[in-house]
Amino acid sequence: MTKTTPLNETSNYPWRASGSVHLSGQSLPTKFAIAGKGGSGKTTIAGTLARLMARKMEQKLVAIDGDSNPNLATTLGLPREKISQIVPIPRTVVNRTKDEYGKNKIVLTKKPDEIINEFGIDTPDGIKLLLMAAIDHAGAG
């Protein structure tokens, strides 16, 4: 449940993020998606937010770079040498099949935990990064 109260006066500090939405303790989100136009700063915010949240969480945070222009690794703080070493996720983790109505369906061939352990890249603050655009498209199925 969120509550929006009347907006504050101009911020006191230059960095104070004004805006008065407050989240209740009961329904805190755990799965986030960052959306926006290209160039809006989406990836910079996603990476920085991920690092800061990971520090305050007990559980491990998984970050997924779903952008066809993958830059999340940099904003997460992965050095350039490590980025160039990233192993692509093979096509075989997904399988095209048909459901009971004959419609196309996608299934994972490995459990999410397995995919993360095998293809997740370690970044600062214990985040595991999955790079989707690195999915190897060789060998069309």
Added chain:
Amino acid sequence: MRALIQEMVEQYDQPTIVDMEAGLEHLSRGTIRYVDCILIIIEPYFKSMETGAQLNRLAKELEIKHVYCIANKVRGTEDEKALETFCAEREMNLLGMIPNDDSLITADRANLAPLDYDANGIAVMAISELSNKLMNLEVI
């Protein structure tokens, strides 16, 4: 790629953050419906806010529980007012605003994450406050 993201988000139960493809496609196709929070990044100019309004509408249609907008690259009170007015009119929940911060460009050139370049930068501080809000921690 989209299908893999959809399956991962649906099936994996632990904290996850997805940097989505720019634009409307993920939301209009509903591949991201299994998240419980969408953060829509907008800038204080019309086209950006308008796109944000469309993303906001799509996200609410998908019945995602938490749908918030975050204003980025905000320069001063004129921008703040424009954003606040627009968001109020279009029923967009503004979680907060991040000030324009040129040190982010410097960090990018140095191939460093903003947090590693300057943990006390004004944009990083604002994002830190937003992270506290999202985790309902005490905001100083």
